[in-house]
Amino acid sequence: MFEIFKEYISQKATLTETEYAKIEAVCIIKKLRKRQYLLQEGDVWKYNAFITKGLVRFYSVDENGRENIVSFAKENWWTGDRASLLTGEPSKNNIDAIEDTELVLITKTNFDRLCREIPALNDMVNAILNKSFIASQSRIHAxxxxxxxxxxxxxxxxxxxxxxxxxxxxxxxYLGITPETLSRVRKETVKKH
Structure with missing residues (x-):
């Protein structure tokens, strides 16, 4: 699994083998079965998580028991609760696997240290955060x-x-519509195209 992560990094930054070894030394490999939690509401999120295989969803559950999906994350994407990670406060969200999933986890402490010690990694992370911010704005607008x-x-x-x-x-x-509305929209879309 680290090889997949290494390949991802190599497409975005130029690192030495020594730097890759530093990263690999702190990576935690995690496997989730379908429907297994990576994070449950009330727990504090402590990792930067990269998906090497599979698919997860990030969501909250309201007082009526309705799930509100904020995002999905698949292979070569990052996931986690950034608010909980940065504040140390318990998460109001859940992350669970839609498919069997494999991830590389790095604790916040180790990740922050790696970003200080490896400038190219820090630049890559900042570029990803900027792209993520733009995607979030686009999602809110939609x-x-x-x-x-x-x-x-x-x-x-x-x-x-x-x-x-x-x-x-x-x-x-995820779209903020009922399943019935989605079904109707999909049927109408098929008719138009």
């Missing part, structure tokens, strides 16, 4: 301004591979 059909088409355009991997009820939750 949630506020788009119709149900526009939300679905936007999701389908950005993540066509996820349409087949994620149950429709989860996609509906």
């Amino acid at each position: 949630a506020i301004a788009f119709t149900a059909e526009q939300k679905y088409l936007n999701f389908a355009e950005k993540y066509p591979d996820l349409l087949l991997r994620i149950p429709q009820t989860m996609i509906a939750s």
Whole structure:
């Protein structure tokens, strides 16, 4: 699994073998079965997590027991609760596996140290955080301004591979629409195209 992580880093930064060895020395390999939690509400999140295989969802559960999916993360993506990581406060969210998943975890302490010791890694992380911030703004805009059909088409355009991997009820939750609305929108979309 570290080789997959190393390949990902090598596409974004130039590191020496010594630097890769420093990273590998602090990596924790984690395997999740489908539906197994990586993080449960109330726990403090302490890692930077990179997915080498599989798919997870990041979500909260409201007082009515309804799941509100904030994001998905697949191979070569990062996941975690950044607010809990940075504040040390218990998470209000859950992360669980939609598919059998394998991850590389690095504790916050070790990750921060690596970023100080390896400037190219720090630059890569900052670029990823900037891209993530832009994606979050785009997601908020879509949630506020788009119709149900526009939300679905936007999701389908950005993540066509996820349409087949994620149950429709989860996609509906992510889009902030009911499963019935999603079903109707999908039927209408098929008719148009």
